[in-house]
Amino acid sequence: MSVPLETDLGKLAEDYVSLALHLHNHDPNPYIFIGDKAQQAVIKDDKRPLVELEGAFGQLREGLEAAVVSGSEGDAYRRALLADRADALLTRAALLQGRMPRTFEAEVEALYSVSPPELGEDHFRALAGELAEIIPGSGPLPERMSAFRDRFLVPPEHVERVVAATLDEARKRTRANMDLPEDEGITLLMNNFGAFGAFAEYLGKGRTNVHFSTTMLFHVDRAVELATHEAYPGHHIQATLLEAEMLDKRGWHEWEMLPLFGAHTIVAEGAANYGVGLSFTRTERIDYDRDVVLPMAGLMHLAPEIESYHRYVDYVERLNFARNEAARRFLYLGWSREGAVNWLVEFGLETRAIAEMRLNIIEAIRSYVITYNYGLDWVTEQIEGDETPDTALRWQRLRALFETPVMPVRAHWNMVPRRP
Template structure:
């Protein structure tokens, strides 16, 4: 392929946010060639993608283009824009800043882990507390049957709730169906919305979802790997309803198609907008299965479908609540200490085993994900905290959640205001 002939000045000449946004999309697609985890989905015009990918652009040049685009935005006076335009201007700037940072890193720029987290995701990593997990371990120790080593008991307990491979399909189907039913009671989905679930084997992943555009997602579940029953429901909520699939169908309809904001047709996993979006997706399970409702759904539907004793559902749900909090916080802390140079690789693995209660194989797999996605676990944990605190309790809770889920919100948008704007 030939080098690109585009320059940031091409967009700058128009001094127009549509031109900036279109060129940003091309830059994101170019960067995705060098960083396979940067672009999570693209559902914009095929012509834009095809035009972008006819050339190869090195990361240092992409960083330069991003700087040009930021300079262009500086020449657009937001005070002369209507409210939606001002919001777009602010959010487009943060998307481009994150792209500029990521391209610079790939080009060889060195940032501390904390600086990288702030620049890419718009949040600060949680400060260290040597006993942050003590209370969670104590609660798990009291709940889990038997005596002795906590990690051994925890893994044995969870292993007893691995869904038999011949029951994966009905369990996942029921989880997705119920999460969708509860979501549409609160949040209308675009016409023609569709999520297809399929099953495969021989893959390294447990499951994945791909948003294809036109309100359609494809889910594939690996029937070869052990999947505990809580993962079926968590996956249905986080990836399906009211999580990523729901978010993307609504944003495609409301932002890309209705407003013409093409920048939202490329979903990147490194930006402050991703922090809020992922936090809302994680919170989704708590929103539609509040209080005792999840344990009740396990007991009445999922446990019988998987062949488990329904009377065990309450204990299982209580253990999952604690272990989920342990992993969400622990992943972020291990990522910061390992990638920040505080822990060696061996020490990080041991921390994952001793604190997050993973076996050696799972700890190695988790560490590889941290190495690949870097600060993303911090963004996930902080995004969840920010959205949870913003949503709060009482009247207006669902309205605030829908705002965080479906609007392009930055972390600061949710921490500086108590209501949707």
């Protein structure tokens, strides 16, 4: 007997949450869930086979296509976003069974609904040539860069103090530009959370555990980068405002569940990266690192070199698309682990230790790496377009991006209305 097709949008949203939790019985990657903990516990003890979950996701997708929405643009867009999510987790279920899309591009499209550019070796060689002029010494550039950067390594015994102070500063800057709930806040945990150097574990009701790795190298520039990306105005603030809008105001219960896979992550990671430069201009970041981070890290003797160091940081940020190319080659073109690490050293100009860490992340989360760099480009386009908006307007638009379900949705999904 065939099972009747569910077409009620609210019930389909509940089905999505349940299926996503079931999928994570098989997926070791972290996820955020702020829904019913009893439901989560029951599902953890009910390990449905992946092939069965694939069929259920397919039926969810069919139900969404057949669903009757109220006629409002909000409901129609909600349906499109849910269909996109169902497709992404259907793809993830196949990947967990060893069935990959035909190409890296197809995987990215299926999981994140975008098409990042493919960049060749000439692009990275040109940037490396420019960078070679500002890195002192002689010999191979990756080795010179490693020696230069590691002089700015924060000693492990100082990392927690540096991070805590920078989180406080990032919070002050965010609150000066956004009205936030009075009871929002974070708990800093110095531990290891999966393959990540840092991870924001949103707990609901404006509270987040921000995990920082105790094993990964922590350079001076990472203080501002990670404090803003993970917390203020990054993932912690995103999740706080998203919960207030999507769950408390709209009642869209699918937002109780935030897996790593789906178009929403383009916005999540891209906006978190956008918030770095919005919170600290380049000049302010240099000043902060010189006046606060270096003294706290016991590295004041490097103050005269901090501007040169940030020229290096600028280039490394432009080079991080090399991680996409390493993932493409390692996951789909048969490259060995050593070959991919060598690519990241030569064309991403990473140290070998950092390149190994990057590849560990690629092994764990695959094409997710594109959400950081291409995600930043996508979010920048949404906020700035062809304009040059002032700082206040950029903050306003960043908040709007958190509070409205604006994200890439596949062109082939034919029921996408104008964005609400």
